[in-house]
Amino acid sequence: MFRQFRRTTMLVAAMILAAGAGQAMAADGATLYKQKTCIACHGPDGKKPLLPEYPRLAGQNAAYIVRQMQDIKSGARANGNSAAMKGVMHLVNDEEMQAIADWLSGLN
Amino acid sequence: MINKFLSTTLVTIALGTSTSAMAWLETGGEREEAMLLTPDLENGRDVFEVCAACHLPEGWGTEDGTFPQLAGQLRPVLIKQLADIRAKNRDNPTMYPFALPESIGDAQALADVVAYIEELPMNPDNGVGPGTDLALGEKLFKDNCVKCHGEHAQGNADKYYPRLEGQHYKYMLRQFEWIRDGKRRNANPDMVKQIKSFSDKDMSAVVDYVSRLKPPAKDLAPSKDWKNPDYE
Numbered sequence: 001m002f003r004q005f006r007r008t009t010m011l012v013a014a015m016i017l018a019a020g021a022g023q024a025m026a027a028d029g030a031t032l033y034k035q036k037t038c039i040a041c042h043g044p045d046g047k048k049p050l051l052p053e054y055p056r057l058a059g060q061n062a063a064y065i066v067r068q069m070q071d072i073k074s075g076a077r078a079n080g081n082s083a084a085m086k087g088v089m090h091l092v093n094d095e096e097m098q099a100i101a102d103w104l105s106g107l108n
Numbered sequence: 109m110i111n112k113f114l115s116t117t118l119v120t121i122a123l124g125t126s127t128s129a130m131a132w133l134e135t136g137g138e139r140e141e142a143m144l145l146t147p148d149l150e151n152g153r154d155v156f157e158v159c160a161a162c163h164l165p166e167g168w169g170t171e172d173g174t175f176p177q178l179a180g181q182l183r184p185v186l187i188k189q190l191a192d193i194r195a196k197n198r199d200n201p202t203m204y205p206f207a208l209p210e211s212i213g214d215a216q217a218l219a220d221v222v223a224y225i226e227e228l229p230m231n232p233d234n235g236v237g238p239g240t241d242l243a244l245g246e247k248l249f250k251d252n253c254v255k256c257h258g259e260h261a262q263g264n265a266d267k268y269y270p271r272l273e274g275q276h277y278k279y280m281l282r283q284f285e286w287i288r289d290g291k292r293r294n295a296n297p298d299m300v301k302q303i304k305s306f307s308d309k310d311m312s313a314v315v316d317y318v319s320r321l322k323p324p325a326k327d328l329a330p331s332k333d334w335k336n337p338d339y340e
Contacts, residue, residue, distance in 0.1 A: 084205060
């Protein structure tokens with residue numbers, strides 16, 4: 001009885017923790033998306049880009065988003081409109097890129 | 109033959125001269141048009157929403173110098189820079205798409221938004237330099253900058269000379285370097301000449317000194333935590 005109670009408690013605690021962590025991550029990505037000025041070009045929730053030449057990001061694969069951000073930051077990708085984005089890429093580190101990409105990929 | 113060579117050379121020289129003159133103050137462009145329009149502040153506030161995503165709702169920019177403080181900048185200066193960026197007379201790939209008519213509107217919108225920006229209270233806590241060469245900075249400022257930018261770096265609206273007091277150190281340093289090194293194409297040619305011999309140390313010293321000049325209290329926000337009530 002006691003053992004089962006403890007197991008349930010632990011399970012619930014783990015679930016709360018997991019949910020909490022998930023939420024914190026999502027909130028971070030959303031906050032960073034505004035703070036690091038992604039929103040200025042890609043629009044609220046990555047759904048309404050400033051110009052038709054800019055990509056929609058909502059629902060995009062996180063790994064793809066991270067890769068593009070890294071390549072634009074390093075200069076490996078310099079075609080198209082990447083010059084516009086390069087100017088702000090010093091504002092984000094790898095961890096922040098991942099958080100932003102995870103959040104964006106979870107949007108519909 | 110010599111005549112032809114001579115005339116080609118002359119044409120080249122003439123073209124070269126007019127191009128550099130144009131780069132500073134282009135005539136007949138949107139700058140002139142927007143200067144003559146009566147601004148609508150309410151529409152200016154709406155247009156500013158696009159700018160606020162990077163320059164912040166207060167128009168204070170960022171201390172790291174990525175985005176300059178716009179609040180309190182002289183209206184003609186803002187008009188000139190916006191018109192220059194959208195006419196591709198000043199290279200700014202990050203800002204360019206926002207300066208386009210489809211993002212912020214026509215010359216009227218331009219006149220509206222700059223009138224709104226000019227009236228925003230300024231950041232009382234802008235980014236400053238390391239503070240290591242202020243005496244040198246002061247001397248360089250008095251010898252080189254005061255004549256155009258004014259005793260207090262308040263700028264000169266009639267001549268399109270920007271207000272520098274209150275601007276972030278890192279932003280000014282980057283622009284100063286670009287002007288010195290010919291990277292900022294719409295720079296005033298007199299300034300390019302004036303600062304040509306500045307070393308990196310001179311540059312940092314004078315910009316540091318200028319970043320510490322405080323705008324008059326009436327132009328400043330009451331605190332560094334002030335938020336623009338138009339965007340709450």
